[in-house]
Amino acid sequence: MAPQTAVRLSLKKPTYAVCVVGVKMYVDIRSHVPKGAESFRVSGSSGVELLVVYGPAQATEPVSKDPWPLDANVEVTVSVNAASKALNDLKVKVSYFRQYEDSALGHSVLYLTGVDISLDVDTGRKGKAKRSHVDKKTWRWGPEGHGAVLLVNCDRDSLESRGLDLDDSQLTSLDDLKDMSPMVLTCDGPNGLFDNHKLVLHVPFSDSKRVGVFCARGGNSLSDYKQVLGPQHLSYEVERQPGEQKISFYVEGLTFPDVDFSGMVSLSVSLVDTGTLPEVPIFTDTVAFRMAPWIMTPNTQLPLELYVCSVVDSHGSNEKFLEDMSDLVSKANCKLIICPSIENRGDRWIQDEMEFGYVEAPHKSFPVVFDSPRDRGLTGFAYKRILGPDFGYVTRKIPFPGASGLDSFGNLDVSPPVTVGGKKYPLGRILIGSNFPKSGGRRMAKVVRDFLKAQQVQAPVELYSDWLFVGHVDEFLTFVPTSDQKGFRLLLASPSVCLKLFQEKKEEGYGEAAQFDGLQHQVKRSINEMLADKNLQRDSLFVQKCIDWNREVLKRELGLTERDIVDVPQLFHLKGLYAEAFFPNMVNMVVLGKHLGIPKPFGPIINGRCCLEEKVRSLLEPLGLHCTFIDDYLSYHRLFGEIHCGTNVRRQPFSFKWWHMVP
Secondary structure: OOOEEEEEOOOOOOEEEEEEOOOOEEEEOOOOOOOOOOEEEEEEOOOEEEEEEEOOOOOOOOOOOOOEEOOOOEEEEEEEOOOOOOOOOEEEEEEEEOOOOOOEEEEEEEEEEEEEEEEEOOOOOOOOOOOOOOOOOOOOOOOOOOOEEEOEOOOOOOOOOOOOHHHOOOOOOHHHHHHOEEEEEEEEOOHHHHHOEEEEEEOOHHHHOOEEEEEEOOOOOHHHEEEEEEOOEOEEEOOOOOOOOEEEEEEEEOOOOEOOEOOEEEEEEEEEEOOOOOOEEEEEEEEEEEEOOOEEOOOOOOEEEEEEEOOEEOOEEOHHHHHHHHHHHHHHOOEEEEEOHHHHOOOOOHHHHEEEEEEEEOOEEEEEEEEOOOOOOOOOHHHHHHOEOOEEEEEOOOOOOOOOHHHOHHHEEEOOOEEEOOEEEOOOOEEEEEOOOOOOOOOOOHHHHHHHHHOOOOOOEEEEOOOEOOOOHHHOEEEEEOOOOOOEEEEEEEHHHHHHHHHHHHHOOOOOOEEOOOOOOOOOEEHHHHHHOHHHHHHHHHHHHHHHHHHHHHHHHHOOOHHHEEEEEOOEEEEOOEEEEOOOOOOOOEEEOOEEEEEOOOOOEEOOEEHHHHHHHHHHHHHOOEEEEEOOOOOOHHHOOOOOOOEEEEEOOOOOOHHHOOO
């Protein structure tokens, strides 16, 4: 801690001062000295630590108990190692001498009252507020870093509450305290000291809307906890009881990092002398917190819950699709959650509505759903049905004219952990679909992009997806887990691989085998017809160029090589300026551990098997993955989406602690 202001001594009367444990205090020994004095001796009572600092080039160190020279380069500091038992029970004496004389010319006496004031938080990131020797005002990333973490209190622990817990200035549930970070104020000293001194807890105005502080006064009722700092309270005069040595506080975060908020906040306590006008702070202790970021989970994390909508409308029922999803989650050993039609109001695109992530501090972690700004039938589902005890909620609103198709969260993905040019991204990197660089077109809204970037731990990458009719990244890429050293593969849709496969089958004599065989109300297209279709060939060349451009960006930004990429056969065709999947888009799959729910492509049947399915199996099953092809043609594909668009997965958080990384 920094030294306090110097205490000026007097020859005529004793000087009185308050000394905070662990803080060095300068003693001004030269302002009031006897005439003719050239040296001094200093002594202190038990419990006082004295330190004489001198410059060897200017001042000569005294031998044995000889006096110190009254030189401008000699300084005296005092400190105490414990709180006093009574007022002024510690003493420092300074005696002044003429050179070569033992009789003192005069004496100055300083009476000290030791007080232990310290504001402590979980700087060591162990889950408890403890005293620390590190600089509490700073926050450092990395495994050797330090600094406390705050969770945004964005869940709803009380069923009686209507909003988020952070909206309440009064505690509504004792469970809510578990979401807050501990903070302890040590305030040990003689009771009489606090007759003319007070402790004031305060927050900078800029941070007051970011953080809330509750004071705990012991007890198990909600009334024993009151908010003392927050948007409406910039300071709080601590209500210290006689003999009280420690006071507990709980700190909550109110906002996530964003474009106008770095995520850092600070709180301070000051010991104020009330016997002066104006009142003077004689000591201040400050602690820093960083707000925990919202973190997305990639397909390589184990699935916990699969969300899907039950829909009955003019397009029919997806009952068979729900049965297939139920079978798939049984294999993957996770839970199926069905949003009924009365709640989704005909909106089946649950992937577009929300994205699951989580927040974590050393003492607590819980999932947080990010509600997209799209306003469709599922609007309100995340807030009404997912927000709850230990399940948080966050959203961003888009000003007029509102959200575009690229603001849906099928256009939001995250890679597994990667290393790029020696820089590690242990939580992966967020992927966002956008327009072509430096060109017009559709782009995800700035408020969403800014929010994702501000979290810092999953540095976003913008890809080119505006060439697609819907415009989402999940239409041409996904990640799957593998059990090898790499741990994953990037799957990319590939028209060229599809056409090559069809050419091979033609040369093998299967040119009359037809795409869409077995589908009613759909015109069948033989392999020969598709290969002879110049428009389809032209469209495929255009789409392949778009995907190849993204391929190079992904390789560069994720540190991938060609060995890390698997090309999945897929055809697209253009409708005006934008591309659509020609047959069910197999890359748009749901990944549940090693079990993949893949849109059934209804490819040409050769020797009783779909050649597209066989090709995908040959690519993915050697990686330890299990492919289940599911018919989503009428329920999703015909409506410009696939399985991934119609499902959503909450996954297990990373074991890696985000504060151990260096962004």
